[in-house]
Amino acid sequence: MLEGNEVTATDTEYAIVARGVHKFYGTTEALAGLDLQVKGNSIFTLLGPNGAGKTTFLKTILGLVHFQRGDIRIFGKLTSELESRAQVGYLPERFYFYPYYTVLDTIAFFMALNGVQKKNNSEMIEKTLEMVGMSTLSKRRLSTLSKGQLQRVGVASLLVGQKKLLLLDEPFSGLDPLGTKDFKDLILKLKATEGKTIFINSHGLSEMEKIADDFAIIDKGKCLAMNSMKSLLPGVTLEDFFTNIIRGKN
Amino acid sequence: MQFTVQPSVLYALYTNTIKKEIRSKTLLFVFLLNIGLIFVVNSGIDLIIKSVEEQNLMNLSSQKAVVFYFLINIWCTVLSIIFGVDCIKSDLESGVASVLMAQPLRRWWYLLMRILGAGTIVFGHYLVSILLAGLIFYISDGTNQLTVQIIWALFATLLLNIAVITLSALISLSLNKLVAFILAMVVCTIISVANQAFATDDLLYHIKNLGLAKSIGLLAHYLFPRIGLWSSYAGNLVTGKTAVINYAWELPHYGITLIGLFILLSFLFSRKEL
Incomplete structure (x- = not known):
């Protein structure tokens, strides 16, 4: 075979x-x-x-x-x-993060956790959200997103950590x-x-x-x-x- | 990337804890209750002032903040236990803990910031309540009710809160929230009772005629932060009684036992599979 x-x-x-x-x-x-x-x-x-x-x-x-x-x-x-x-970045089967966080808050939080410098924050976030196709939803709260969109936020949180x-x-x-x-x-x-x-x-x-x-x-x-x-x-x-x-x- | 303690990472975890806990419905409920209490204390004391002061029994007009402090202090420990149990357990239950611990973080960074964040929320809640009470009492009868003693008492309460939150977080690691809450209440009560019972006499005196209850009491008194002692110290400060505490002994004891609790919490959490 x-x-x-x-x-x-x-x-x-x-x-x-x-x-x-x-x-x-x-x-x-x-x-x-x-x-x-x-x-x-x-x-x-x-x-x-x-x-x-x-x-x-x-x-x-x-x-x-x-x-x-x-x-x-x-x-x-x-x-x-x-x-x-x-x-290493990890995306669980069901990405869960605090539902009251917006997409932007979430990405910024994971950036901070990974010690990414603030100098190019907004540029990097913008680029990442565009990459995962979430640019238009950046101000939405996680509680309002579908499972697929949440997975994309999860991937974005990995990317900003430069994994x-x-x-x-x-x-x-x-x-x-x-x-x-x-x-x-x-x-x-x-x-x-x-x-x-x-x-x-x-x-x-x-x-x-x-x-x-x-x-x-x-x-x-x-x-x-x-x-x-x-x-x-x-x-x-x-x-x-x-x-x-x-x-x-x- | 360096893996020494990074202030920006700790700050991110700390603010995350604040954002998470400030949405607690319990906090909102207790805060609303406190506002109600402020008005009850204000009008209640005004009402009895007439009958009591006319007979020159005691001067209550400057005691509103003291009465209020005592009333909110009743659930001070309860609120700390609720936040202590919730601050880590909710992350474990929701799966957030595994997402966070998959990041390049030491687990103890996470625990420390969760405890400090929860402590800040509880302390902030009391501070806001006391300031609001002081303001309303001032508007009501023009007297300044906020004394330096009350502010010092709040700091003593902060020490108490941090210890209770750490202890509750430890208890919550392997129990469900309700059981952890009840057990934490029981443990805190035992420690407080032991602190009152063994506060004055020395260890050698107590070691004589050791029974089971006395042994448990002594262990609680010496191995845990003395929450009962700090609570009564704060109470004495507020009421103007002689607030005596041996700082040279009690502060190091508090520090060492709190660090001991935290090390135990960190050890158990590091062995936890997420």
């Missing part, structure tokens, strides 16, 4: 390198020695059934969840170092078809024009097949496959490949 080589570009800059990551919740092993590499300036998708450990892995990258063994490096820096987090790696957890969940298409376009634009690395946890196989460069499939905390999207043989969809891997037919 595959052609070409697995993702092993040792000489390129990796955005994420995870080695032997173990995470236990009591006696349950959520991550069972997970190994993963994500190339810089790429769109990478982590696929897996519910409970596979996708969100746990994503949160370990951010230090929101502690792991017991192994190590994770972000652009060469261990995740235990606070500096690593300056490079190189964006971690998106189920970004298409709950979006209507138009919202999904717009968000896919935004992700592609971020990679192409801003040079971002985008790591996506997703169940949306068909969406991911269209936009991702590389993918990994995990189940029960273990990586079962990690490949380039181009390596799928003609006629074999990501869905076919995923199904076969998970059901152990491959």
